[in-house]
Structures are given as structure tokens and as C-alpha cells.
Amino acid sequence: MAKFELGNGNVVVIIGSGAGGGTLASELASKGVDIVVLEAGKRYTIADFKNDDLSMFNLISWLDPMSQSGDIAKHRPTPLWTCKTVGGTTVHWAGNCPRFQPHEFKARTTYGDVPGASLIDWPLSYEDILPYYEKAEAKMGISGRGGRPHLPGNNNFKVMAAGAKRVGYRRVHTGYMAINSVPYDGRPACRQIGFCMQACAIGAKWSTLYTEIPKAEATGRCEVRPESTALNINHDDGGRVTGVVYADAAGTMHEQKARIVAVAGNAVATPMLLLQSESGKYPKGLANSTDQVGRYYMRHTTGSVFGIMPGPVYWNRGTQMAGLIEDEAGHDPSRGFGGGYHLETIPLGFAVFGAVMMPGAWGETYARDIEKYTRFAGMWICGEDLPQTKNRITRDTTKKDRFGLAIPHVHYDDHVNDKRMRNHAFSQGRAIYESLGAEKVYEATPFASGHNMGSCRMSQRPEDGVCNKWGQTHEIANLFISDGSQFSTSAAPNPTLTIVALAIRQADYIANQMATRTI
Ligand SMILES: Cc1cc2nc3c(=O)[nH]c(=O)nc-3n(C[C@H](O)[C@H](O)[C@H](O)COP(=O)(O)OP(=O)(O)OC[C@H]3O[C@@H](n4cnc5c(N)ncnc54)[C@H](O)[C@@H]3O)c2cc1C
Ligand code: SF4
Numbered sequence: 001m002a003k004f005e006l007g008n009g010n011v012v013v014i015i016g017s018g019a020g021g022g023t024l025a026s027e028l029a030s031k032g033v034d035i036v037v038l039e040a041g042k043r044y045t046i047a048d049f050k051n052d053d054l055s056m057f058n059l060i061s062w063l064d065p066m067s068q069s070g071d072i073a074k075h076r077p078t079p080l081w082t083c084k085t086v087g088g089t090t091v092h093w094a095g096n097c098p099r100f101q102p103h104e105f106k107a108r109t110t111y112g113d114v115p116g117a118s119l120i121d122w123p124l125s126y127e128d129i130l131p132y133y134e135k136a137e138a139k140m141g142i143s144g145r146g147g148r149p150h151l152p153g154n155n156n157f158k159v160m161a162a163g164a165k166r167v168g169y170r171r172v173h174t175g176y177m178a179i180n181s182v183p184y185d186g187r188p189a190c191r192q193i194g195f196c197m198q199a200c201a202i203g204a205k206w207s208t209l210y211t212e213i214p215k216a217e218a219t220g221r222c223e224v225r226p227e228s229t230a231l232n233i234n235h236d237d238g239g240r241v242t243g244v245v246y247a248d249a250a251g252t253m254h255e256q257k258a259r260i261v262a263v264a265g266n267a268v269a270t271p272m273l274l275l276q277s278e279s280g281k282y283p284k285g286l287a288n289s290t291d292q293v294g295r296y297y298m299r300h301t302t303g304s305v306f307g308i309m310p311g312p313v314y315w316n317r318g319t320q321m322a323g324l325i326e327d328e329a330g331h332d333p334s335r336g337f338g339g340g341y342h343l344e345t346i347p348l349g350f351a352v353f354g355a356v357m358m359p360g361a362w363g364e365t366y367a368r369d370i371e372k373y374t375r376f377a378g379m380w381i382c383g384e385d386l387p388q389t390k391n392r393i394t395r396d397t398t399k400k401d402r403f404g405l406a407i408p409h410v411h412y413d414d415h416v417n418d419k420r421m422r423n424h425a426f427s428q429g430r431a432i433y434e435s436l437g438a439e440k441v442y443e444a445t446p447f448a449s450g451h452n453m454g455s456c457r458m459s460q461r462p463e464d465g466v467c468n469k470w471g472q473t474h475e476i477a478n479l480f481i482s483d484g485s486q487f488s489t490s491a492a493p494n495p496t497l498t499i500v501a502l503a504i505r506q507a508d509y510i511a512n513q514m515a516t517r518t519i
Contacts (some may be wrong), residue, residue: 002223004036009257011036012510013244014264015230015273018088019499020483021264022208022216027507029221030304033514036223036256037213038246040265041085043226045276046210049199053349056198060085060092066268070412072446079410080299081448082266086226087209089266090496091452093196094321095178095205096344096382097142098498099133102126103331104339104384104491110331111338116415117386118296122488123469125462132501135177139279140206141184141324151181151190154318156345159309159377163432164325164343171326175344178206178496181320183349185211192318194347231403233261233277233286233479238492241286241479247403260519262471262509264305264483264503267297267452268408271393271485273432274456276405290463293456294394296387297410298490299449301418303406304346305426306378307433308369313377315347323379329492337420340492341383343429348378369440377433379495380450381425384492386415393455451495470509471502478519482506 004011012028014021025035041060041185047323050056062084068074083089103110105126108119122396137145144150151174153161164172179196180189180308203210216222227249234243234255243257263270271294276287286291323345330340353370391413395406414422433441459465462474473479482503484495491498513519 001217002034002220004034004223006256007253007358007436009242010034010259011256012260012262013038013223013256013258014262014482015244015509016088016264016266016269016483017086017208017213017224018083018266018483019090019208019496020503021262022087022090022212023500023503024262024264024482026212026216027504029216029219030510031507031511032221033511034221035216036225038228038230038244038256039086039220039224039225039226040229041083043086043224044209046201046203049201051131051193051195051198051201053198053351059445060199064401065399066410067399068410070121070391071414072412075448078448080268080452081450082211082452085209086213086224086394087207090207091199091209092197093450093496096321096324096494097137097140097178098174098324098326098342098496099405100126100491100493100494101329104489107339107489114338114386114417116388117210117417118389119387120459120488123458125153129498129501129505132505133497135504136497136501139504140178140497141180141187142176142497142501143181144173144180146179149280150174151177151179151319151322155313155321156193156315156318156347159313159436160323160325160343160345160379160432166435167428167431169325169327173324174322175324177319179322180204190319194317194320196320229403230265230273230482231276231405234274234465235279235286235476237515239281239476241476259514260478260480261484262480266483267455267485268393268410270481270483271455272395272408287466289475289476292464292466295389295392296454296457297391297393297452298385298387298454299412299414300381300451300490301341301385301421302446303381303422303426304378305429305433306376306442306444307438308372308440309375309377309433310437310439312374314374315376315378316349320347321345321380328425335424337417337424339384339386339417339421341381341421341425343379343425344382346378346380379429379432381422381429382492382494383421383425384490385418387454387457387489388413388415403449453484453490453495456481456489458486471506472509480506480510
């Protein structure tokens with residue numbers, strides 16, 4: 001494994017080792033670029049993973065304090081569900097990988113001027129990203145793409161598919177999953193163990209922890225520093241970034257010099273790092289002269305529908321989210337809202353069942369329903385939410401973290417479009433389960449957000465966003481945004497395939513710019 005001096009100003013420093021950061025590291029290292037990855041979390045191995053919801057949540061989740069406001073439910077213990085560990089949230093994630101639809105890159109053009117929303121078109125098109133989708137799918141071994149078979153459906157999927165057929169849906173299958181349906185890239189096929197979102201204990205699910213990160217290290221060009229929390233990005237008098245100040249496991253401060261800094265801390269940590277790097281030259285924070293850093297935070301229009309079915313389902317068995325209905329994904333304003341949504345299978349583990357399905361529930365009804373655990377079926381709504389200028393990550397200066405820095409504040413209100421979409425999805429989900437004789441159907445409100453996007457978005461014009469179509473900040477040429485914070489709009493599909501495709505594309509750009517000494 002490579003080891004770089006702190007004073008080596010030729011390295012690219014990547015902050016975060018998840019979907020965006022881990023992919024960028026392996027792509028750049030394979031092109032001969034020297035990389036230092038600073039990762040706040042610890043490094044675990046597959047051998048540390050347990051098939052146990054709560055212990056895994058407590059082991060790898062990002063539980064640093066955040067405050068929150070807005071009309072989303074108050075989520076405890078955190079408004080976001082992300083990870084603090086080498087591999088980032090790709091350790092916890094479920095692996096659903098649909099592509100964006102072409103019109104979703106042109107949201108402003110397609111949906112028009114929606115009052116209360118700040119829609120823009122992406123500065124790139126579906127055609128621009130298509131070759132990178134194909135590279136990302138091959139890298140991740142997406143089932144159902146590139147000639148790889150789809151995963152088999154578990155019982156939860158079979159219930160959803162049977163009901164979907166009855167209500168007239170046609171585009172129903174086990175999804176495009178970053179989970180091996182056959183052995184691939186040295187990793188085994190899924191054994192249907194059913195703990196994907198806790199962390200796959202055999203590595204059938206793609207995670208940068210055991211794919212991109214070791215590949216990057218194997219080039220001899222990449223050093224990963226776990227338990228290294230980036231606190232500040234420094235710059236020179238000309239405004240170019242020059243290095244990253246970070247705290248190691250013991251709390252000792254260091255500065256790693258850098259030729260380029262790429263921030264991939266997920267959609268809260270990324271803008272926070274830019275904001276807290278304020279200076280005399282950048283009094284509002286880095287790349288923030290147009291006051292765009294932290295704005296347009298998106299988290300998808302979500303919610304869940306759970307049905308108590310007439311017979312046993314055992315929804316907790318098998319690949320958790322290999323089940324997808326795509327029929328509502330298109331833009332059809334006759335439904336009363338813009339954009340579309342997916343319905344995806346989801347089970348709830350026993351430990352989180354009550355908290356998610358019926359927050360605050362207690363007593364006779366709850367006890368009666370939980371006895372029917374084996375008869376539950378469940379689906380999750382994943383739809384496009386609209387960017388709003390007030391949905392925003394800011395610094396909460398009333399509270400300090402362990403480094404004495406202001407903690408993040410997350411504000412999120414639903415747009416009326418989001419509410420209409422959720423209500424539509426609730427009634428479609430209900431119809432699916434009732435068509436099969438469900439005894440009872442629950443419509444559950446969103447829980448802590450796993451899909452976090454848009455707080456440093458891409459835009460054609462600096463006044464509309466933070467970075468250009470390569471993720472390069474408009475203001476500072478050697479500072480890049482390399483995670484889901486780049487998203488101009490959320491689109492309906494789960495975000496990670498697009499994060500990975502953008503990271504591969506960004507690596508090409510950075511390597512070319514370095515080779516021509518443009519950066
Ligand atoms: C339960 C669950 C299920 C999910 N399922 C899906 C799915 O099916 N499909 C899908 O597309 N997406 C899914 N997601 C979302 C997906 O995991 C994220 O979209 C993706 O991992 C985001 O990638 P990222 O690079 O932006 O950030 P992350 O993968 O979260 O990586 C960010 C990393 O940066 C580190 N970091 C942050 N700040 C600092 C700092 N200051 N210094 C150093 N390091 C720092 C963090 O510790 C973390 O390791 C799911 C998420 C959850 C929680
Ligand atoms: S179901 Fe498959 S992907 Fe999920 S945890 Fe089990 S083996 Fe891993």
C-alpha cells in the first residue's frame with residue numbers, strides 16, 4: 001500500500017470512501033494518479049459483519065449530532081441514515097441500481113416552472129452519461145444488465161408482483177441490483193440470507209469497502225487513512241485549494257497538502273466542509289460566493305406501504321430490495337403531479353418494526369399486529385422530490401461538535417408535488433395488497449433518509465449551483481464535488497448508480513486536466 005508524506009502537494013485528496021469517493025479513488029489510481037483518501041470512519045472487514053439490524057446500525061452509522069427542522073417527521077436518532085466507515089453508506093445500502101430516465105436530466109424543460117420549486121436542467125444529458133452507466137454497471141456487476149441474470153424473487157416480491165399484475169402494472173421485475181446473481185469479480189452469488197441493509201456478510205453486494213478501495217490500494221497509488229476527519233480545506237492567496245486539515249483517531253491535527261481536493265462526504269458533510277472552510281478570501285465558505293452551498297437538499301419522496309396478507313410471506317427472507325415496479329416512473333401530469341416514482345420491495349426487521357411502521361404505537365392493536373409478523377408484505381416508495389431553495393444544510397451555531405465546530409442543521413419541507421405523489425403511491429400500494437385480500441394495510445410516513453442529494457448541485461450558471469458538469473466547482477478549479485451532492489435534481493431512481501457513473505466520468509476529466517497541466 002502506498003504511503004504519502006503530509007507535505008506531498010502532488011496528491012489528489014479525496015474526502016470520503018463511499019460510492020463517490022471510493023470509486024473516484026480506484027479510477028484515478030488506476031490511471032496512475034497518487035491518491036490520499038481521508039475517511040472519518042473505522043475500517044472493518046466482512047468478518048466483522050453480523051446478521052443483526054441494531055448492532056450493525058450502531059457499528060457503522062453516522063451518529064454525530066445534527067439538528068433538523070421542517071415538516072418531515074422528526075427522525076431519531078438522526079435525520080439521515082448514512083455510514084461513517086470505510087466504504088461509506090455502500091456498506092449499509094440495499095443495492096437497487098436503476099438508471100435515470102432521459103427526461104429526468106431535463107426536469108426544468110419537462111416539468112416547467114413549478115411554483116415553489118427551483119428546477120434546473122442538468123448541465124449534461126442522458127446521452128453524455130450513458131457510456132458511464134454501462135461502465136458503472138459492469139464495475140458493480142449489476143444483475144439484469146450486461147447479460148447478467150436478474151436475481152430470483154423472494155416471497156415479498158412474489159406478493160408485490162401478483163398484486164401489481166392485478167392492478168394492471170406491466171414493468172415488474174426483481175430490479176437492477178448491485179448484488180451478484182452469479183459469481184462476479186471474485187465475489188460470490190447472493191445466498192438470499194436477507195441482511196443486505198445490515199451489511200452483506202459474504203460480499204455478494206457491491207460495496208467500495210471490498211471492491212474499489214482494495215483495487216485502488218493494489219495499484220500502489222492510493223493510501224487510505226481511516227479515522228481521519230477532514231475539518232478544513234486550506235487555500236493560497238490566489239484562491240486555489242492547497243491542502244486539507246484533518247483530525248486523526250487520537251484527535252491530533254494534520255494538514256495533507258494537495259494538488260486537487262475532491263469532497264465526497266455525502267450531502268450533509270460535503271457542504272458543511274465547504275461552509276466551515278470560510279476565510280478572509282471566502283467569507284461565506286469555499287465555492288459559495290453565490291450562496292448556493294447547502295441549498296436544494298433532496299431526499300426523495302418516500303413512504304412505505306405494508307400489508308397483512310391472508311397467508312405467510314416471511315418477507316424478511318431473501319434479497320431485501322430485489323423487487324421493482326417501474327410503471328409509475330414516467331412523467332404523467334394527469335396524475336396531478338410532476339415526475340414519477342418507483343415501488344420497491346422492503347421488509348422490516350423485528351427490531352425496527354414498531355418504530356418505522358407505527359411510530360409511538362403501543363397497546364392491544366400493536367401487539368395483535370406484530371403477532372402477524374410472518375404475514376407482512378412491504379414496499380417502499382422512491383419518487384422524485386423537487387429542489388427547493390429553503391431545503392438546506394446550514395451550520396447550527398448554537399451547538400458544537402467534539403472539534404468545537406457548529407453542527408449541521410438539516411431543513412426539509414415537502415413540496416405540494418411531493419405530497420401529491422406520495423398520496424398517489426400510497427393508494428396504488430394499497431390497491432396492490434388489497435387486490436390479494438390483505439387483511440389490513442398500513443401507510444407509513446418517511447423515515448431517516450438514506451438518499452441524500454443536491455446540496456452542492458451541478459448547474460450551467462454559477463448563480464444556480466456550486467459545480468459544473470464535471471463536478472468541478474465554478475469558483476475554484478482544483479476543488480471538486482464527487483458525491484450525490486452534485487445532483488441538479490433527484491429524479492425517481494435510487495441515486496447510487498448515477499453517483500458511481502459520475503465519479504468514473506469525473507476521473508476521466510481530472511486525469512486529462514492533470515495530464516495537460518490545466519489543473
Ligand atoms: C439503508 C440504506 C439503503 C440504501 N439503499 C440504496 C439502494 O438500494 N440504492 C441506492 O442507489 N442507494 C441506496 N442507499 C443510498 C446510498 O448508500 C448512497 O446514495 C451512497 O452511498 C452515497 O454515496 P456518497 O459517496 O455520496 O456517500 P457515502 O457512501 O455515504 O460516503 C461518504 C463517506 O464520507 C465520509 N465522510 C463524511 N464526512 C467526512 C469528513 N469530514 N472527513 C472524512 N470523511 C468523511 C463518511 O464517513 C462516509 O464514509 C441506501 C442507503 C441506506 C442508508
Ligand atoms: S440476501 Fe444476498 S446480498 Fe443480501 S445479505 Fe444475503 S447474500 Fe448478501
